[in-house]
Each structure stands twice: as C-alpha cells, then as structure tokens.
Amino acid sequence: MTGSGKRSLTLHIGVLVLLFLLPFILPDYHQLVITRIMILAIFALGYNILFGYAGLLSLGHAMFFACGLYAAGLPVYHLGWEVPLAFLFAIVISALAAALIGAIALRTQGVAFMIVTLMFAQAVYLGTLYFSDVTGADEGLVLPEHARSFDALGMRVDLTSPEVRYYIALALLSAAVLMVCRWVNGGLGREWVAVRENESRTRMLGYNTFLIKLKAMVISGTFSGGAGAAYGLLFAYVGSTFASIQYSIDALLFTLLGGAGTVLGPILGSFIMFYLVDFFSGHTTAYLLATGVVLILLIMYFPLGVLGTLRKKWLPWLP
Amino acid sequence: MAALVAVSLLSAKKLNRRFGGIAAVKDVDFSLEQGEIRGIIGPNGAGKTSFVNLLSGRLAPDSGQVVFQGVDITRQSVWKRARLGIAYSFQIISIYPGLTVFDNVAIGAQLGMQQPSKSGQSRDQEPDLEEVVGSCLKLTGLDWGRTQLASELAYGHQRLLEITINLAVDPTLLILDEPTQGLSVDEIDEFAGLLKRIRSGRTIILIEHNLPFVMNLADRVTVMDQGGILAENDPKGIQMDARVKAAYLGK
C-alpha cells in the first residue's frame, strides 16, 4: 500500500471511530439527529457513486430511497415480516429497480438523463399516492410493535433504544464507506471515472460503457434503497414524503456540498446541511432558503465542494 | 518480420457508406497482413477517416463486410471490436484531461490485463497494474510525468499519452489517425522511433498527410481518392505511380 493509501485509510477509520465515540459526549438530541444523518449519508454515498464517480446527474434518486423504504416497510406492515428479512428483501428489490430504471434511463445522456430520472421519480411519488390502500399515501404507515425488535446472533435487538439505532446506523454507514473505498480505489472506480471524464474514448478502448454506467446505477440505487429501508425500519414509519423531489435534491445537495467524487464528501455534506437547516429552522420557517442559497453559491464558486476543493488545493491524496 | 507467413489480419469487402447524397466510402476492398505497417494517404476528403471509422466501428457501413482474424465484425459495436484487438487513436487528441498520466494509462492497462495477451508476449504470472503502466510509460518515454495531470501536459506529450493509453490495452491492430499532426520536426523523428519500437507483434494503420514520414515507415501504402482506393503498393511503387501523381502528388 502506498503512503497516500495509508493516510486515506487512517482518515476513514478515524472518522468512523469519531462517530463511534460521539454518543458518549453528545447530548441525546444529537444522538438522534446523527442517527438520521448517518442514514441519509448512506443515501448520499450511493448518489455520489453515480454522480461523483460515473458523472451521471440524477434528479430522481428519491425513487430508490422510497423503493427501499416501501420494500422494507410494506412486508413488515402487511405481512408481518421480520426486520432483517425485510431489510434484505429491500436491498434486492432496490437493486432490481435500479437495474430496470438504469437500463431504460441510461439510453439518454446529459440533460435528458436528468429529466428522465426526474420524471420517473415523480411517477413513483404519484404512485405512492395513488396506491394509497397499500402505501398509506401522504399519511403513511406506522410499523407495528413486532417490528420494533428482532433477534440477531442470539441477541434481542431493541429498535426503540436510541443507542441501538445509532450503532446500527453507524454499522451500516461503516460498511458502506468501506465498500465505496474499495470500489473507487479499484478497477471499477477507475472505469467509472473514465466514463465520467471521456465516455467515447473509454468505449473506443474496448469498455462496455453502458454496462459500466449500469453497474454504477445499480450500486447507487442499492445503497439509496438500503438507506431508505434502514430509515423506515429504524424509525418505524414509511410515507410518500420520502419519495418527493425534495429528497432527490437533498442527495444532490449533500454530495455537491461535501465534494462530488470524494468518499467522505457526501457524509460531510449531510452533516453540514442537516445542521444548517436545523439552525435556520430555529430562526425562520423559510429554512429551505438555506438550501437554495447554498446550491447557488456552490455551483457558482465551489463546484468541487468542500473536500473537492481541499483535495485540489492541499490534500491530493484524499480519495 | 519478413519471416512471418503473410496472413490476412483484416479484410474489407465492398464497403460503402454515404452521408446524405455523398458517398464517403465507395466499394472499398481492402486487406491487411499481420505485422505490417500500412500507410493510408490521399487528399482531404478522400474518405480516409471515414474508412478507418468503418473498420473500428465508429461508423456502421451501409453495405459491405469487415472481417478481423477470420471473424465477421461488420455488425459489432465499437467496444467489442476494441476487445478483439482493434485500437483507434484519435485525430483530435482524446485523453482523460482531469486525471493523472498514470491513471490515463491505467484505464487502458486494466482492460488489457483482463484478456489474453495479443502481441504474443507471454505472461508468466498475473502482472501488477503499476508494472504494466510503468512499462508502457517507459516505452513511450512519458514515465517522468506519471503524477501530472494530463491536461497540464504539452501538446506533443498529450499525443504520446494518447498512444500510450492505446498501447496499454495491448492491441493487435493500431489505427493511428494523423499522429504527427501538430508535432515539431524533432518530435516527429522521435515518434517514428517509437513506432519502430512498438511494431513488434503489432499491425499498424497509419493515416497521414506527412508523406516522407509514411514513406519512411510503411511497408505498404494505400492511396484513397473520392471514397475509393486509387492505388496500393510499396512506398517506392507508390512514388512511381502515375495515377497517384496525377490525383494527389502532382497537385
């Protein structure tokens, strides 16, 4: 392993260790908040694979988040499934959905791809409203009592405990970070970047670029779906609001802010944005103003995001 | 080289391609032997680039057939042809400007490592990506700049990088579309040296305007004019050919 590889590994492990220690020093409220942020960060990590590495800007990732959310929540609610089974099921369904949507949407490029994903996501959102008998539409469904705990490895896992939720979220985030690290530092990551930087050249070299993009889409969609499933199962609620365009924009915003194409960027972006909104919502009901202003400033002055700018200027080894 | 039995590596039969009302490539029959360097020359608009695009798959022919190593590849996509061993180096430099030189070459190398060697060099063990990239960079003399961003290289070096990326895939047939364009005299000489170094085990198609360069390097030269093949011979023969002189050199 090279020196920069060691440094980046240390950094990632360090971030995860810091997150592990935080509950000991933070007030309860932040423990709850960070649990949510970590799940959203997985969503953003997934988004980043597609946008940051493969260079495909989707405006519809909420559909994958919602797909995981419902694929996990509905069997639990209607069929009485156990939580771990529902989670795995949601992962599989999200992967399939991403493969299907990807196979269709990846026939377009650039602006058309953005609009196609936006439209698909809007159709999914309307679908969650339309099939209200199953989904509970706007009002959503509260997962029943039996879904608040499960047995795993001979232990009873109690999801009503904030600590348990926190560490489950952290475990999922850690797994996600390690997987992303592995991919982006390996051949697959290089293929994604090659497609992002120069797709026609990559195809001329002998790469099946459609397949490379589809892989990014499936992994990205699976991460997003996994995050949705975790969100629904940990907080015992599924509802249409998670399929709304706001969530697609959030994923983009977190990634852009933290730095597209950096592993830790989406996580940092999720933290900054969540607390920024929390701060603004204490002062004004129009807290989404922050979202707007940050988006405009980022795209005008810092298209690389926080970590992207850091990497360019000072820390070239940052993955 | 001459000891090799002449085998047809690639052949084209009755290739046609029209753009609107204009026939860019017209009834072209073409055959390429394993291991040769073939020059393709002709005036502007003669259909050289269109023709090689039909070979590499960037364009689909209206009619005709392309056979590579005995396989009909007429309907195969660009990337499948590339996997079979046809590499195309762009006339307008096409590299990965935002990546380092190392990563540029690694993109080609990691693909090359996924498949059996085509240039016949045996691999005792699974080679290391670093090594493969390193040896490619040494071959083209770019190893001093492996950590530089490709976009920061000088033009001539970008040209070299373009070729290095292709070499890293380890192709059987290398199509070079005007590789000397924009290079200085010294650089052209260096480039000729490079081609001589890398031709071992490879077949090369060279589209060029720089005639002395082609005549010096090529085993055979094909002259195209108005979408068709005007003449084909060794460099000496071409230089003697009256039709070629009339259509092209005499101008």
Place this chain on the structure above:
Amino acid sequence: MSDNTDILADKDKRKSLRKLAGAAGIAMTAPFSPVLMGHALGSDRPIKVGMQLHRTGIGASYGRWYERTAVATVKLINEEGGINGRPVELVIEDDGTDPKRGAEAIEKFATWHKTDVAYGTLFSHVVIGSSPRAGELKLPYYVVSEGYHVASGSLNRYVFQPGITDVRSQMVSMAPWIAANLGKKVTMIFPDYAFGHDHRDYFSAAIAEQGGEVLEMIPIPPTESSFTRYFPKIPRQTEVLYHVLVGPGVLTFVKEMGQFFGTRDRPRIFGYIDSLEAVDFATPQLEFLQGTHFWEAFPRYAQPDQTQHDQYFRGQVGVDNNGASVNDPRDISTYSHMFGCWETLFIIKQAMEICGYSGPEDRQALIEATESLTEFPESRNHPQGGKTFNGKIHQCFGIQHISRVEDSRLNVVHTTSIEDGLYEPEADYTQMAL
C-alpha cells in the same frame, strides 16, 4: 444564544468528557432554538409545552390560529399562577404539515428542548407519523386533530385527544338530523387521506344506520388546486351533497362548486366548516351557499344565546363576533377547531395538578392522571361546551352544531347532545405498557 452553556449545564454526569466535546468543536453544532432555553433542573423550571405547529405547508391557515390560541391560553394560565406554581413555557417547532418533520419535531421536543409534553397537532397524517416517536420517547402527546385515529386504538398510550371530539362521533351525532331534514341519498366529496377517509368510513356507516345511502364517493387529492372536473361525477339523484375539504384550495373548491351548479336545481348541500375555515362567507361568488348547511363545532358567528364563556374566549384570543381577528376583519379564524388548543391546555393543567407533576420523571403519572379524567363541564376552561372523556380510548365527546347560511353568516339550527355522538369503544389503551 445560551445553547453551549445549556449542553454543559444539564449534562453533569458527563462532565469528564466535557472538555473533549469542546475540543472537538462539537458544541458548535448545537442547534439554535427559537426560544430561550431553560436553565438547570430545579423547582423554578417552567413547565415546557412543545407545540408542533403547522406553520407552513397545507395546514398553515390553521397553524396561525392554533398558535394564537395556544399563546393566549398560556398567557392566561401564567397570569393565574401557572401549573403547580410553575410558569408554562410554549416551545414551538414548525412541522411543515409533514409527517416526517412532525416526527423530528417530537424528537427535538423530547431530547433537545426536553419539554414535558408535546401538543397541538391538527392534521391527522402528522399525528400518525409523530405518534410512534412520542410513544418510544415516552413523551405525552396531546393532539387537537379531530381524527378518529386516537380513539381507534391504532396509536399508543402516550397519545391523547381530550380537547376536541373525533370525526366519527361528530358524524354519528349529526347523521340522524341530516337524514331527517336534508335527504337520504348522499354524495360525498372528501380529501383523499386519513382525515377524509374517516369521513368516508364513518359517515357512510352513520347514514346507513338512518336508512340512507351514499351514492358516490369523490375523493380529492390533498394538493389539488382545480375542482370543476370532479363535479360531473355527482349523480343526478343525489339529495344531499356532503363536502369536506382542507388545504390551500378550499375557497376555489367552494367557488367552483357554485359555478358548476349555477342557478339550476341542485342537491341540498351539507358541508363541514373545514371547507371554509379561515374563509370569509362574504367573499364574492359564495352567495350560492345561502340556505346550505354546515357543521360547526363552535359557532363562528356569535349566536343570540352566546355564553359568557364564548365571549371570554373570543376576547382572550382576539376574535370578534364574526369570528374574525379583532385587528383585521378580513382575517377569519378557524373557530371550530382552535378552541381545542385552549381546552387541551387546561386539561394538561388539570392532569398535572392531579398527579402533582414536577418534571419529566412524572410523565407516566401524567398519563395515568389524564386517563383518570371523565368529565369536563362547560366552563371558561371549556367554552365550546361540556364534554365527557373516555380514558380507555383517550378521546373526549362533546356537542356539535348544524348551522344554516343566511345572509353570509352562519346561524345555528340544530345542536346535538353528547349522547348523540357516543359509539361503542373499540380499544383500550390502559392495557398497554407505560
């Protein structure tokens, strides 16, 4: 603000790690709350009521009046010595009328503001989304929502609706009058989500019991902005058109209904006042409502037999005899709902006094104290009218009014009794663990 000190102040047990937190800059990330934080635990600590407010989103016009009512009530309670000798502090979080943000607001109340109770939610999808969080964080949650979800038993032991009658009871009590006076063949127009579904399910059952039937159900998506296209679905033989709608489009809805019927024969119209809450009856194009009927929980226009409690309530909240703000006669209140905020706060006060509530450690006692309540006689604290309370289903039952539109105002023509609205309870929250 004082947030940094606040983190440190009530986290004595974690003193040893305090420096680390400071060094890591964690304290910087503390959210900034709209109200000044209370200080360390102590007897002078105020009772904190976390109000989940629809300040934005489709419930905003209700939220504005819920806030005014709650603020007026807290002011009154504090003037009269607070609760158990301690002042009451209202901590407000906007939920955007969104279930997901509602749940986050509950978390913020429980763990950041450390409020004693959560309170004040109207829209039923927000209640449904927030309840599990309240239950798991063991935060008593008093909603003012009208929905049947509390009484149905589908929520949990920490959720109460003691200040406003649920929709099912309202319908059970009014269906006989509607069947007898307006007609038995009904077409229903209702919002296509939880609150509307309560109407759909329980009104159709109630009217069937009276020998009537619902000919057609017309659900309308909650964010709809154009309504004409729904009206042709009303069957011709309809005798009563029953309408209830909420959200930003209500006025458009009622206007377009008027345009559609024009001056032709039309069915009798019975509406929930929700369709015109916060809307002036004197608005142009609403003339067609003349002679139609509306449900009201609490008559918007002061009636000739107005009680002194009604008068007092209007005075405290700042509402004139036409149900409009005293500052702006064009600013119409949500009079048939907001009294619930007033009454609920007095019930919280009553329950806290019963159990001698002194802080979050007494929350379970507060739940049991609330469940032990049975009756709220008509009084200044309960101006809408007397109510009974069923501790098993956490729901109160009160009187309802049916009013007729006459010269752009509503005059009460019928008032139901509490007994009219009783139904067989289907749940028992007291069996659930605390």
Place this chain on the structure above:
Amino acid sequence: MDLGPFLFLASLEGLVQAAVLSLSALGLCLVFGVLRVVNVAHGEFYMAGAVIAWAISHALPGQPLLGFLAALFLAPLLVGLAAFIADRAILRKINHNPEATIVATIGMLYVIQQSALIGFGPDARPMEPPFYFHVNFPWFGYSGYKLSVILMAAALLLFVWYVISRTRLGLFMRATQLDREMAQVSGIPVGWVYGLVFAAGAMLAALGAVLIAPIRQVHYLMGLDPLLMSFIVVIIGGLGSIRGALLAALVIGMCDGIVSMFFSPTLAKMISTLLVALVLILRPEGLFGQRKPL
C-alpha cells in the same frame, strides 16, 4: 351527467388549462430554445407573478378591474426584471452550462419560493376577478371569467408571435438560437439576448399566473404543478420547438381535462410523467418535434 355535456365541460376545463399552460410552457420552451438550458425555477416565476398580482389587487380594494389590468402589466415586468438580474448575476457566471444551470435554477426555485413564504406568508389567498358573470349552460354553469381567460391567452400568444417574428429582438433571438457563434460575430449582443430571453420566459409564466390567479388561489407552493406540466408540454412538443409546444399544450391541456374526469387525476399525472420519460428516451425530438424550431 350525460356523456355529451360531460365532454363539453371537460373540453372547457381543458381549454382553460391549455390556455394558461401554453403561456407558461412557451416561456420554458423559449428559454430552452435559445439558451439551451432548462429553467427549473420556471414555476416559481409563475408563482411570483401570481403573488405580485395579488399584492397589486389587494392594494386597490374595490377596484378589481383596475387591479387586474395593473397586475397584467406590472407583474410580468417585475418578474422579468428579477429573472434578468438572475441570469446576469448567476447563469452568466456559470456560462449557461446546461447541467450547472439546472442545479443553479433549483437553488433559485428555493430562494424565490421561500422568499414568498417570508413575504407573502403560508396562506392561500383569493384574488378577486376583474369581472364576473355567470354562464348558464343547460347542464351546468360556468364562470364567465374562465371563458375570457381563453381569449386573453390567445391574444397574448398572438402578441408573442408578433414579437418573435416581426421585431428586431425576435430576429436576434432567432439568430442566436440558430448559431450562437455566428450571431456573436454578426454583432448581436448575445449576452443581452440571453438575459432578455430568460426574462421573457419568466414573464410568460407570470402572465399565465396573473390570468389564473383570480380562478385559483394564490399560494407560495403553487409553482410546482405548472413547472411539471410545462416540462411535459415542452418535452412532448419537442424541446425548443414553439409550434410543437403550443400544439402539445393544447393536446395535453385537453387530455388532462378529459382524462382526469374519467380517471383519478393522480393516475392521469402519473401516466403523463411516464409518457414524458418514454418520449425522451424513444423520440428525443418530441412527438411533434421538428429539427428546425421557431
């Protein structure tokens, strides 16, 4: 209701919808045609137009006609000015890069919408129509103002057609659309044309909103629906093709009016969004698309 009158009512609703939609979709289409960017904040310019119209009519109580006329003039002007400034201050800085513009206009969407929330408040407010009379058909009644919206929209569209095809500005626009570099070389101030077209797009949205404000209520979230509908229209009509967009607005407005009387409007919207995605994938030039727009 019988099928005949039913369809008649549906067609009237569809025409009103199409009238307003064609104005706002034309705006989106113009911007895409000339600047080659998608303006995601388009719906918010629409909302801003309605809010300003409300404010003007609110400031002139008892004079709905005067208020409406003032709004018809002032609201688009103010919205256009804001859009012009946004283009010069933001979009020019990112060189109208298509993808960056989408992100930037999403940001603008939030800024405008949330500013309206602060300034105008979260409530839906009614705006009085400039005139009101009731049309009684034998089967149902209809608002006379709504009928007049169809005529007013048609008149405004004629005016736009005049500007594009008969004025110097229109000429500049068409030239810039055909070939930006050539236009620049021929001395057309392309930067200004961009700003003006962006403003004109926003003004068209605002005009549509002023017409609709007296029918529906004014609300800070009212921009999302017209944005999606305009998107659908512009894509089906062929990105950048004005004739295609107008035709698509008519077809989609009518379809929406008719289909949503038979099916759930949610289902209708769901199907039309899926249709748009499929059109983009299978026929990127749009259903009525032609390669040479304007």
